Amino acid sequence: MKIDKSLMSGSTTLLILSLLAGEEMYGYQMIVELARRSNRTFELREGTLYPILHGLEADRLVTVREKEADGRTRKYYRITRKGRRALEEKKAAWKYFAEQVDAVVNSASLA
Amino acid sequence: MTLNRKGKTVRNLALCVLLGVLLHALMGFPPCTVRAMCRQFQASRLLAGEIEPLHVRHERYGYSGDWVYRVRTFIVAKSGETYASFLYSRNLLQNEIDYHYTPKIEQNALCAAWNGTIYATGPFAEADSAILEIKAELRNRDKVLKSKTFTIAGERLENEVFGFPYSLDMLGGGLSGWAPEDLPDELSLYNIARLWYGDYWDEDGGHGIRHADLPCVLTLYDGSGRELERYDLSIDNYEIFFN
Amino acid sequence: MRDEFQIWVDAVCEQVRFWPDRKGIEKELRIHYEDHCRALERLNYEPKLAAERSLRAMGNAQEVGWALDRIHKPWLGWLWKFSEGTLLMLVLIVLWLTVSAGGVEQLIFRTRQQLEWTDPPAWADHVSLECGDVYLAPGEVRETGGNVEAELRFWVKVREPVPDFQPWELEVADNRGAVSFREWGDGRRQTSGYLEWERVPYWGWTRHQMTLRLILDYRPDWVEVSAPGGGRDWVLRAEWEEEP
Numbered sequence: 077m078k079i080d081k082s083l084m085s086g087s088t089t090l091l092i093l094s095l096l097a098g099e100e101m102y103g104y105q106m107i108v109e110l111a112r113r114s115n116r117t118f119e120l121r122e123g124t125l126y127p128i129l130h131g132l133e134a135d136r137l138v139t140v141r142e143k144e145a146d147g148r149t150r151k152y153y154r155i156t157r158k159g160r161r162a163l164e165e166k167k168a169a170w171k172y173f174a175e176q177v178d179a180v181v182n183s184a185s186l187a
Numbered sequence: 188m189t190l191n192r193k194g195k196t197v198r199n200l201a202l203c204v205l206l207g208v209l210l211h212a213l214m215g216f217p218p219c220t221v222r223a224m225c226r227q228f229q230a231s232r233l234l235a236g237e238i239e240p241l242h243v244r245h246e247r248y249g250y251s252g253d254w255v256y257r258v259r260t261f262i263v264a265k266s267g268e269t270y271a272s273f274l275y276s277r278n279l280l281q282n283e284i285d286y287h288y289t290p291k292i293e294q295n296a297l298c299a300a301w302n303g304t305i306y307a308t309g310p311f312a313e314a315d316s317a318i319l320e321i322k323a324e325l326r327n328r329d330k331v332l333k334s335k336t337f338t339i340a341g342e343r344l345e346n347e348v349f350g351f352p353y354s355l356d357m358l359g360g361g362l363s364g365w366a367p368e369d370l371p372d373e374l375s376l377y378n379i380a381r382l383w384y385g386d387y388w389d390e391d392g393g394h395g396i397r398h399a400d401l402p403c404v405l406t407l408y409d410g411s412g413r414e415l416e417r418y419d420l421s422i423d424n425y426e427i428f429f430n
Numbered sequence: 431m432r433d434e435f436q437i438w439v440d441a442v443c444e445q446v447r448f449w450p451d452r453k454g455i456e457k458e459l460r461i462h463y464e465d466h467c468r469a470l471e472r473l474n475y476e477p478k479l480a481a482e483r484s485l486r487a488m489g490n491a492q493e494v495g496w497a498l499d500r501i502h503k504p505w506l507g508w509l510w511k512f513s514e515g516t517l518l519m520l521v522l523i524v525l526w527l528t529v530s531a532g533g534v535e536q537l538i539f540r541t542r543q544q545l546e547w548t549d550p551p552a553w554a555d556h557v558s559l560e561c562g563d564v565y566l567a568p569g570e571v572r573e574t575g576g577n578v579e580a581e582l583r584f585w586v587k588v589r590e591p592v593p594d595f596q597p598w599e600l601e602v603a604d605n606r607g608a609v610s611f612r613e614w615g616d617g618r619r620q621t622s623g624y625l626e627w628e629r630v631p632y633w634g635w636t637r638h639q640m641t642l643r644l645i646l647d648y649r650p651d652w653v654e655v656s657a658p659g660g661g662r663d664w665v666l667r668a669e670w671e672e673e674p
Contacts, residue, residue, distance in 0.1 A: 104465035121489030127497030199513030215593035235663035
């Protein structure tokens with residue numbers, strides 16, 4: 077299903093942090109994993125991932141380290157403790173938001 | 188704890204401050220401003236009253252082989268009724284008192300020479316103009332062979348400081364080998380200060396210059412030319428020529 | 431000739447004003463792009479098509495560049511660089527001072543002296559000045575080889591760190607006249623002896639103690655030490671009891 081981009085704005089950070097909550101990942105891996113887990117619903121413009129990651133690093137929600145694999149040195153991003161706390165807050169906010177949207181939409185349907 | 192760029196910057200700047208303090212201590216707390224130089228001088232000489240700089244003169248100089256210029260700061264200051272003159276020399280980060288110029292401390296008024304100017308300082312705020320007469324004498328063991336008085340008109344530099352310029356025209360090395368009584372009459376104050384006070388110290392003809400106090404009379408005048416006051420002061424000959 | 435990706439990434443980096451970060455950004459984007467290309471080639475895409483698809487997936491170069499520029503703030507970047515450079519320079523200077531000038535030994539020695547200071551005795555004569563406190567107490571008087579050595583103990587506590595304290599400009603007078611300090615003799619002062627001094631044992635930053643030793647040819651009854659300049663802005667006195 078195609079999703080209106082305006083619905084995505086604001087949730088990208090939540091998505092990225094959720095990916096990293098499980099394991100550390102590098103950039104392309106995050107793009108692939110995001111597409112896979114969302115059934116190809118969320119397919120970011122790949123270049124736009126990096127401003128988000130660098131912003132998360134500046135806010136100390138993730139850390140980065142370089143690791144060599146297949147003869148190439150990639151930057152791996154890992155969520156920090158502060159990042160986990162931020163993720164929990166965003167998940168709670170998202171859950172509340174979704175419940176309220178449901179409440180409005182469902183009451184409108186019943187009407 | 189991993190630091191972001193802001194955190195690293197703050198950490199670096201904090202370390203810079205700590206290292207700066209350590210560096211300042213390692214260098215013996217060199218004073219950075221004229222005020223700090225005055226306070227350090229006051230503390231090292233135990234001058235009683237609050238010290239106030241009256242006149243400051245900065246000069247750049249350098250020795251061959253130096254990468255950067257050094258700066259010398261000559262200060263005339265006052266602490267209560269006591270007047271002082273001293274010299275600081277800065278080389279990169281180090282700034283310390285320069286004993287090439289011996290500090291002077293006198294009560295009520297002071298006369299000090301440095302690098303082409305004789306400074307007279309005291310309670311001179313009422314005076315409009317000043318004249319300084321400096322007497323030099325050429326002596327042998329028994330008597331005065333020659334004497335000369337230099338009269339210099341002063342220029343007001345500060346409220347309590349007059350400056351009396353003299354020329355730094357060092358004559359060539361040949362003259363230093365002459366017996367003082369054979370020197371020509373027409374010599375400037377700068378040359379007389381070293382050439383009339385030379386002594387041959389050893390059999391090999393080694394020549395040195397002894398210290399001598401040159402008496403000075405400072406006369407102050409008001410705007411109409413009336414004499415206000417006279418001071419009997421003195422300058423060491425080394426102050427005049429050793430810059 | 432630059433390839434298409436190079437043109438794209440140059441356009442991204444052009445928007446990033448803090449140019450020291452551009453190299454790292456280019457490297458990271460390039461690895462991402464190459465990972466995507468390889469993934470497509472593993473799915474049997476032709477290399478040229480894989481490259482095209484991967485590049486298109488990267489998005490608009492300018493928008494990516496603007497977004498990165500908002501994160502890589504130039505003022506913070508330059509401040510960070512400045513802090514690194516300054517820190518390195520200070521470390522090198524401190525190391526050099528430590529190794530070449532013996533600065534650390536002196537710092538340790540004088541700091542220890544400063545901390546080991548003990549106050550002068552209550553019966554020492556004392557004066558409080560704007561710059562600190564000064565104390566004087568009489569010491570031993572000895573006759574040696576026809577001379578009389580009269581010792582004075584002198585303490586200085588000042589509020590400014592003074593790297594070197596020399597008492598040579600203090601005015602010293604005893605019951606018979608003034609004592610000359612100057613090496614070359616000073617015709618203005620009445621000379622009745624000469625003075626030595628020894629910085630023992632305290633030589634801190636703001637605290638100094640020394641022994642002043644008057645060499646005379648008579649035994650003094652008292653000695654007064656006063657401010658330099660002859661103004662007697664402050665005077666300290668030390669007296670010796672008469673010999674029985």
